Amino acid sequence: MSLAINRENYFWHKLHSLTGIIPVGFYMLQHLTLNSFAFDSPEKFNGVVGFFETLPKHFLLVLEIVAIWLPLLFHAVYGLFIANRGEVNYFNKKYGWSQNRMYTFQRWSGIFLFLFLAYHIATTTIAKYMTGNIKVIEFAAWHEKLTQYGYIFLVIYALGVLTASYHLCYGIWNFCIRWGITISDKAQERIQKFSFGMFIVVTLLGWAALFGFLRHNPSEVSVSNESEAVHVMNFPLPQFPFA
Numbered sequence: 001m002s003l004a005i006n007r008e009n010y011f012w013h014k015l016h017s018l019t020g021i022i023p024v025g026f027y028m029l030q031h032l033t034l035n036s037f038a039f040d041s042p043e044k045f046n047g048v049v050g051f052f053e054t055l056p057k058h059f060l061l062v063l064e065i066v067a068i069w070l071p072l073l074f075h076a077v078y079g080l081f082i083a084n085r086g087e088v089n090y091f092n093k094k095y096g097w098s099q100n101r102m103y104t105f106q107r108w109s110g111i112f113l114f115l116f117l118a119y120h121i122a123t124t125t126i127a128k129y130m131t132g133n134i135k136v137i138e139f140a141a142w143h144e145k146l147t148q149y150g151y152i153f154l155v156i157y158a159l160g161v162l163t164a165s166y167h168l169c170y171g172i173w174n175f176c177i178r179w180g181i182t183i184s185d186k187a188q189e190r191i192q193k194f195s196f197g198m199f200i201v202v203t204l205l206g207w208a209a210l211f212g213f214l215r216h217n218p219s220e221v222s223v224s225n226e227s228e229a230v231h232v233m234n235f236p237l238p239q240f241p242f243a
């Protein structure tokens, strides 16, 4: 019986590990890359949002369910079980050093991500389907959301990006060890450096998107003629008083 449970855990744990990279990790990388178009201009960001709307409705829905929602739901729910079950070595003086600490942070970041993504998906994709209005996820809506209420949502999103980036990049390092991709000490050192570099790049990519929503003012852009569009290139923080 206990053997059966262990086997089952082994399988689900491996599947959990795999879904973190494929498809969820890949989805996040392309998602933040496309979102970073906001850094360039509102038109570029709205162009990305609009592109997905040009896909046939049934195709988009099936793609979202199979490639994003189901794998993410499984990874998130099983991840909560693991996080709940995991030993917190950070608090154990005997192991109170960086590796265990980073491992513990990965589990905490999973819990934070669960809450962040529940809010994020409810206010983007689900809001779009419920209202039938694509404007809720366009540039102007982001600009408004991130600059209101004393920038609280900007802080939440900056933390969401940072946490997701840490969770994925530390996860890649762990994944390579778990799947026997990096065996020698040298290989493990190399993947450690790669993961750290990737953490910096992915975080900056997400933050570039957020900065783009502040940097440009949607009301001052001519949508009909991009070449004549007037962008507010200065960081507009002083224009928005804290709540």
Ligand code: HEM
Binding pocket: 028, 031, 035, 049, 052, 064, 068, 072, 117, 120, 121, 124, 125, 128, 137, 142, 157, 160, 161, 164, 206, 207, 209, 210
């Ligand atoms: C710079 C910060 C972010 C911005 C501006 C942003 C923007 C968006 C937008 C506009 C949508 C709606 C897409 C649509 O329905 O067509 C969306 C959905 C989504 N976002 Fe983000 N996002 C950000 C950060 C993140 C992060 C860090 C993750 C973590 C993985 C994430 C995961 C998701 C997921 C899973 C969906 C649902 C996708 C779908 O069902 O099509 N987002 N996001």
Ligand code: HEM
Binding pocket: 016, 017, 018, 019, 020, 021, 024, 025, 028, 075, 076, 077, 079, 080, 082, 083, 106, 107, 109, 110, 111, 113, 114, 117, 164, 167, 168, 170, 171, 172, 174, 175, 176, 178
């Ligand atoms: C939505 C909430 C999430 C929760 C609750 C969660 C939870 C977890 C936990 C607890 C682990 C550690 C597993 C272990 O100790 O063996 C983990 C690993 C991992 N997660 Fe997540 N996660 C979430 C979202 C994400 C997202 C959005 C991504 C991708 C961007 C992701 C990618 C990974 C990767 C790559 C690993 C490493 C797999 C391994 O150790 O082999 N997770 N997750």
